Amino acid sequence: MIDLRPRRSVLYMPAANERALEKAKSLAADAIIFDLEDAVAPDAKMAARPNAVAAAGSGEYGHRELTIRCNGLDTPWGADDLVAAARSGASAVVIPKVGSVAYLDEISSRLTAAGAPDALTIWAMIETPTAIFDVRAIAAHPRVAVLVMGTNDLARELRSSLGAGGRHPLIPHLASALAAARESGKAILDGVYNDVQDLDGFRAECVQGFEMGFDGKTLIHPGQVGITNEVWAPTEDEVHYARRVIAAFNEGLAASRGVVTVDGRMIENLHVANAQRVLAVAAAIADLA
Numbered sequence: 001m002i003d004l005r006p007r008r009s010v011l012y013m014p015a016a017n018e019r020a021l022e023k024a025k026s027l028a029a030d031a032i033i034f035d036l037e038d039a040v041a042p043d044a045k046m047a048a049r050p051n052a053v054a055a056a057g058s059g060e061y062g063h064r065e066l067t068i069r070c071n072g073l074d075t076p077w078g079a080d081d082l083v084a085a086a087r088s089g090a091s092a093v094v095i096p097k098v099g100s101v102a103y104l105d106e107i108s109s110r111l112t113a114a115g116a117p118d119a120l121t122i123w124a125m126i127e128t129p130t131a132i133f134d135v136r137a138i139a140a141h142p143r144v145a146v147l148v149m150g151t152n153d154l155a156r157e158l159r160s161s162l163g164a165g166g167r168h169p170l171i172p173h174l175a176s177a178l179a180a181a182r183e184s185g186k187a188i189l190d191g192v193y194n195d196v197q198d199l200d201g202f203r204a205e206c207v208q209g210f211e212m213g214f215d216g217k218t219l220i221h222p223g224q225v226g227i228t229n230e231v232w233a234p235t236e237d238e239v240h241y242a243r244r245v246i247a248a249f250n251e252g253l254a255a256s257r258g259v260v261t262v263d264g265r266m267i268e269n270l271h272v273a274n275a276q277r278v279l280a281v282a283a284a285i286a287d288l289a
Contacts, residue, residue: 003145003187004277004284005065006030007216008232009225010148010189012069014039015052024061029225030216030288031065033094036081037072045077049084057089063288067123069094073106082107086114092145094123097153099130104141121145123189126177127153135177139184147181148218149174151191162194167205178213190214196221206231234282242275 011029013020015036024032034052036045056066068090070081085093095107104122111120122143126135127150139147151170155162160169174190181188190209193202202224209217210231217228234242245262249272252260260267 003185004280005187006232006281006285006288007065007146007187007189008285009219009228010216011219011222011225012039012192014048015055015068016040016044016048018051021051021055023222024055024064027222027225028229029064029219029222030229031067032061033067033069033218034090035069036077037069037096045071049077049081053084053088056085065092066090067092067094069096072096073103079110082110083114086111086116086120090120092121092123094125094148096125096150097128097131098124098126098138099128100134101137101141104138104144108141108143123148125150127151128157129154132173132176135180136183139177139180139186144184144186147177147186147188149177149189149191149214152194154191174212182213187215190217192218192220193224194220196223199223199227203227203231233285234278238278239282242278245271245275246279 007030009029010031010033011024011027012033012035013024015021015034016039021034034055036048036052040048052068055061056068066089068081068085068088070085070093071077072095073079082093093107093111095104098104104124107122122141123146124138124141124144125148126132126138131138132154135147138144151162151167154173155167155170158169158173162170178188193205195201206217206228216232219225219228241262245267248260248262249267252267
């Protein structure tokens, strides 16, 4: 079954910042990652953990999908993060620097041992060369629901530049992860855009990610939410055209016509499937209102 839950805008929120957690309740983000890792200084991690757990279980974030990004098991905090997140009420744990199925198995075993429900999934971050080479197996793991591109760490490890020339050095690796996600029927999120003041550049990267096929984008600032929601939502014209395609195809079947066209273009089964997806995504987004 295809997961059509909207994840256009997925906002990292530092769990150590209580004001930020409060503000997140009023933001239009589709999902929130309560962050215990990069956004939290080492001396604040112990205090951030109960904040994230309380937020995930509060019931005060409306329709938003709530997740917790844990520290890795190679840190002093990772194991306890998993225990706390296991029964927090979050829908997923976001795991950084996933490099193997064995690591995912260990994460999953620890979650189960801590009493996590089967519905608690893993969002696996793809941010190392090892992850890129193993991404098909990672995506196929039964507890993984979403792949999350960690473009900053990936660029650093590859010694790639993400400067004024854009992120073209990462495109082959983004495409590899995207293909793996689609092969396994999993969702995949594009990485963050670092310059929160450059909204034109941010929009351009969103459009690129959308055109590549990503399901949404991870964000580091509330000001980025509106653009991602707009880019990843079908337009009224697209919804109207999708309805026309489906109607024309059904009429053609009823009349036993071998060829069906809309606006002079031949319509085949794949076009109908695309149209059905557009309408399903639009309906899922409307349900969030």
